[in-house]
Amino acid sequence: MATLLELKQILKSYYVKFEFYITLVWKFFLTLITLNVINSKIGCQEALTSPLIVLMCSLLCAILPQTFIVILSGLFIMAHLWALSMETAVIALAVFLIMYLLYYRFSPNDSTVLILTALCFYLRIPYVMPLAVGLLGSAHTVVSVAFGVVVYYYLNYIADNTSIFISGSADSDTSAAVISRVQSIVDGVFASKVMISVIAVFAITTIIVYILRRLSIKHSWDVAIVAGTITLMIGILVANVVSNAGFSVIGVILGSVFAGLLMKVLEFFAFNLDYKRIENVQFEDDDYYYYVKAIPKVSVATPDRKVKQINRATAPRSEERTERASQTPSRPSGQSPRSSAAGNAASHMQRTRSAGSAYARSQQSRSRAVNNNVTAGRQTRNSTGTGNQRSNRSE
Amino acid sequence: MVQEEKVILMTRMAAFTAREGSNDNRINGYFRSDYIGLEIVKSAISATVSFVILFAVYAVSAFESILEDMYSIDLVAFGQKVLTYYLIWLIGYCMVSYIFFSRRYSKMRKRMKKHYNNLRRLRKMYEKE
Numbered sequence: 001m002a003t004l005l006e007l008k009q010i011l012k013s014y015y016v017k018f019e020f021y022i023t024l025v026w027k028f029f030l031t032l033i034t035l036n037v038i039n040s041k042i043g044c045q046e047a048l049t050s051p052l053i054v055l056m057c058s059l060l061c062a063i064l065p066q067t068f069i070v071i072l073s074g075l076f077i078m079a080h081l082w083a084l085s086m087e088t089a090v091i092a093l094a095v096f097l098i099m100y101l102l103y104y105r106f107s108p109n110d111s112t113v114l115i116l117t118a119l120c121f122y123l124r125i126p127y128v129m130p131l132a133v134g135l136l137g138s139a140h141t142v143v144s145v146a147f148g149v150v151v152y153y154y155l156n157y158i159a160d161n162t163s164i165f166i167s168g169s170a171d172s173d174t175s176a177a178v179i180s181r182v183q184s185i186v187d188g189v190f191a192s193k194v195m196i197s198v199i200a201v202f203a204i205t206t207i208i209v210y211i212l213r214r215l216s217i218k219h220s221w222d223v224a225i226v227a228g229t230i231t232l233m234i235g236i237l238v239a240n241v242v243s244n245a246g247f248s249v250i251g252v253i254l255g256s257v258f259a260g261l262l263m264k265v266l267e268f269f270a271f272n273l274d275y276k277r278i279e280n281v282q283f284e285d286d287d288y289y290y291y292v293k294a295i296p297k298v299s300v301a302t303p304d305r306k307v308k309q310i311n312r313a314t315a316p317r318s319e320e321r322t323e324r325a326s327q328t329p330s331r332p333s334g335q336s337p338r339s340s341a342a343g344n345a346a347s348h349m350q351r352t353r354s355a356g357s358a359y360a361r362s363q364q365s366r367s368r369a370v371n372n373n374v375t376a377g378r379q380t381r382n383s384t385g386t387g388n389q390r391s392n393r394s395e
Numbered sequence: 396m397v398q399e400e401k402v403i404l405m406t407r408m409a410a411f412t413a414r415e416g417s418n419d420n421r422i423n424g425y426f427r428s429d430y431i432g433l434e435i436v437k438s439a440i441s442a443t444v445s446f447v448i449l450f451a452v453y454a455v456s457a458f459e460s461i462l463e464d465m466y467s468i469d470l471v472a473f474g475q476k477v478l479t480y481y482l483i484w485l486i487g488y489c490m491v492s493y494i495f496f497s498r499r500y501s502k503m504r505k506r507m508k509k510h511y512n513n514l515r516r517l518r519k520m521y522e523k524e
């Protein structure tokens with residue numbers, strides 16, 4: 001466990017150090033995976049399926065704010081659906097508009113949850129999201145999870161029934177055909193009992209996990225994970241019976257347990273999360289321009305190394321010898337008893353590695369300060385000269 | 396001469412301005428009632444547009460049944476029913492918006508008070524110089 005905690009600290013320190021690049025990389029990969037999934041499922045607009053376009057869009061989203069991942073994914077979906085049939089694109093536009101008007105106007109940063117929820121479905125780990133959102137997010141993020149489920153079921157329905165929507169035949173553009181296609185979408189997706197029951201189960205699970213995680217009890221995260229996994233399992237199994245969804249019972253149980261185990265890993269990294277961002281700010285006053293990089297402090301617990309002295313009997317003698325040497329009247333010029341004691345303290349501190357690094361540093365700087373004071377006092381009685389020079393140098 | 400304390404304070408303030416500061420400044424330009432009122436008006440428009448979209452999708456999907464019942468149903472009663480749904484939707488959404496934007500305004504005021512305190516401290520530092 002100690003090794004794992006140490007690993008966590010090391011990862012944390014790396015994250016703080018390379019936070020900017022890590023953010024670029026995860027945004028790049030999230031966009032790349034999302035666009036590839038969209039292209040593989042409903043890739044009707046051939047120009048957008050080119051790997052070069054996908055790569056360039058991913059690079060663009062890596063630089064832009066994360067909301068652009070959702071906007072670009074939405075545009076890709078719209079373009080593909082427009083190539084497939086007009087009504088699927090119009091309904092997708094209506095869904096996105098409703099999502100924006102009702103929710104993302106309040107909380108635009110939650111839009112990443114929507115993409116992740118849909119992606120988790122495609123990656124066959126859909127039960128991860130309600131647990132993860134309950135642990136890491138806030139209660140209202142459940143809306144984003146619900147929208148993610150809607151988007152997944154909509155795209156899945158279109159992908160499974162592409163033949164219905166392909167326009168090209170003579171009677172496909174008549175108003176009756178358009179209306180029947182819209183009806184099939186509404187019946188197949190928005191009136192689908194499976195989708196509604198999955199949304200309900202996910203929402204209940206997320207809220208239960210969120211409430212339990214916030215309770216001031218021991219092991220609240222563990223309790224939340226276990227309760228969430230059980231709720232998810234039972235809820236999906238009940239939904240399976242109610243809506244005749246055809247979920248595999250073993251798949252649901254194994255998927256829920258796997259999601260619970262993943263949450264344990266997540267808990268390890270995210271519990272007492274204090275990854276702060278590096279601040280790169282610039283400002284000015286009357287005299288200076290300031291370009292400041294403020295890095296949050298991270299206390300990395302270094303392993304407690306103990307140096308075992310085999311020749312223990314001789315070590316104190318040598319120290320005694322140095323002490324005696326410092327007390328002899330024939331000491332070299334420019335060396336005072338106080339400075340040598342401070343020097344001994346510093347050298348002793350260098351030898352002992354078991355002490356914490358911060359403590360050693362503070363002690364060393366203190367002993368250095370003692371040395372400097374002694375030197376300054378000896379060299380000149382006028383304290384202003386040396387003192388001012390030193391302070392200027394330090395600034 | 397660069398003062399360490401001053402730089403730390405200015406860095407904190409600059410970091411705040413770069414993140415929430417710009418948005419908070421915009422909200423702080425309104426009185427509480429004006430801000431919440433404006434946002435509720437926007438919410439009412441959003442609720443209306445979303446209701447129209449939902450109703451349109453419903454109307455297209457249930458087009459045949461609506462056409463069949465066109466001459467047999469009581470249009471006034473149907474209109475009242477739709478209007479009732481719309482009002483419930485509108486009032487519910489506006490209430491949620493009111494709670495959300497009230498909280499957002501209160502949080503903004505707390506952050507801005509802290510920011511103004513920092514500004515005051517900075518001004519005192521300059522006055523001392």
